[in-house]
Amino acid sequence: MFGARGNLRSRWPSSKRRPIKTRRWENSTISLRLPFIGQYKWYSCFPTTAKKSITYQPTMTAKLLLATILCLMGASALAADPILEGNYNVTAVCTAVKTGTQLGSIESCQDYYVCSSSGPVKNSCQAGYSYAYTKSGCYPSSQVDCYWGLSEPCSGKNGTWVPNTAVCGGYFYCDEGKSSAPKRCGSGQVFDASSKSCVWGSCNDNLVETEGTTLNTICDVVPPGIWFGDTQACDIWYTCQSTTTGIKQTSGTCPIKTPEFNPQTQICGYPSATVCSRVTGIPISDAGVSCATNGDTKPDVTVCGQYLQCVNKQWTKVACAFGYYWDVESSGCKLREAATPVDTCNRCQFAKQSFVNAVDSDNCRNYLFCPSSGQPTALTCPEEHFFNEDIQGCAPDSGLDTYVATHGACYGATVAGSSTDSDDSSTPEKVA
Known part of the structure; x- marks a missing residue:
């Protein structure tokens, strides 16, 4: 049904192809990658007849709420009661990632989840170690930038900013190891822990407001460099990419000939009976339907x-x-x-034209080429120029202020690029 193995290479969910790494799966064996002091160990949930296996019996310790989500991964039903941490629905995210993927926790720097075929399995790093979700492993706490569940996030820090995990877009300024009064990024901004700054974006764009710990973006728990699916449409895929201004989420759509994204193979493929069973209509980033x-x-x-x-x-x-x-x-x-x-x-x-502005509050340099079908291509104007959608080309920066006044995609953009809106040293710089 899927054709020759050699044809699978053409169904990567983006134009950037890379060699396919394969693992031989035997019967129903599922491997779970568990972190241990920066290294990986592989365990088997089900023994095989081909070789001796180590059986890993998971135990679930999680907060159970009344909301019920019935999602399927492959042919197995996930737990009816979702595991929630604040506004973070661990169970829903696990339906959209490859089995064995590890997700961070937003309740403790030591905890993490392994997505098994039956749902998320909670694990903990040993004492003195914290979970680094970007590396999918446990490392000495001093080497991990993590603020979840800490009573004093500024401990050992001075002259910098750290996130306030109880408020979406919130942050503290650290002064001699002590936190300032809680602050919050301005309208249209969220706080990015990796760049220690307020970045362009709307708070709670895709997450439900909640009391307690708050997840700003799905890329705060999903490791960068993997592709994962959507729970609202089978042809949509996402990935978290490391950039100079933090980890950003990007998305794409599978082509018409191979319309279903398969998290297990990390590629777009032909229609099947089970691949789209994760589609429940519940947004992947929402804590629930309510x-x-x-x-x-x-x-x-x-x-x-x-x-x-x-x-x-x-x-x-x-x-x-x-x-x-x-x-x-x-x-x-x-x-x-x-x-x-x-x-x-x-x-x-x-859009009525082939080229349009991308949303860019920095310098309005970024724009998109809109094909008649498929995904747009991201492009950038040269230095000292911004993209003018009206003339369908890059124009000198001397006209940027006038353009910004009437074109919302470049709201806040300036010739100088990102700038601080206040002289208050306890306000982080806003970046694109």
């Missing part, structure tokens, strides 16, 4: 002209009028040209 307050709204992270509204305590998709985008600054629908959409959505929607 919302707190009727009437609340938030952007759709992939569709610029759509948003989510809390109706009868359930998040419901609502479309803006044709030619309108959801504007994160006003929390309402605006004409496409004037709107500032969430930076993860595709601005090729409703």
Whole structure:
């Protein structure tokens, strides 16, 4: 059904192909990669007849809530009661990643989860070690930047900023090992722990507001460099990429000929009976189907002209009028040209030209080529130029201020690029 093995190479979920690493799977053996002082050990959940296996019997210790999500991974049903940490639905994320993937915890720097075929299995690093989710291993705590569950996140730090994990977009300024009064990034910004700065983006774009520990982005727990699926559409895939300004989430869509993304093989493939069983209609980043307050709204992270509204305590998709985008600054629908959409959505929607601005609050240099089908291509103007969608080309920076005033995609952009809005030393610099 899937054709020759050699053809699998062409179904990577992006144009950047890489050699396929294969592992021989025997019967129903599933390998779990568990961290141990920076190294990996492989265990088998089910013994095989071909070789002696070490049987790993997982124990689940997790917070069980009344919300019920029935998601399938392969042919196995996951636990009916999801494991939740604040607004982080561990169970839902596990349905969309490859079996054996390790996810970070937002309740403790020592804890992590291994996604098995039956759901997430909670594990802990030994005393004195913390879990580094970007490396999928346990390392000495002094070598790991982790702030989850710490009573004093500024301990041992001075003259820097650290996240306030109880508030989306929140942070503290560290002074001689002590935290300042809680602060929060400005409108349209979230705090990025890796760059220690406020970055462009809308708080809780794809996560439910909750009391207690708050996950800002799915890339705070999913390791970079892997592809994972979506629980709303089978053809959508995501990946977390390390950049100079932190770890960013990107997404793409499988081609028409191979329309189903398979987290187990990490590629797009032909339709099958089980690959799309993870699709439940529940957003992968949402803590659950419920919302707190009727009437609340938030952007759709992939569709610029759509948003989510809390109706009868359930998040419901609502479309803006044709030619309108959801504007994160006003929390309402605006004409496409004037709107500032969430930076993860595709601005090729409703576009009449081949080239459009990407959402860029830094210097308005980034833009997209919109093909007639498939995913857009990201491009950048040269130094001292910004992209002008009206003239379909790069223009001198001397006209940027005038352009920004009427084009929401470049809201906040300046010739100098990112700048601090305040002279207060306890306010981190905003970066793109």
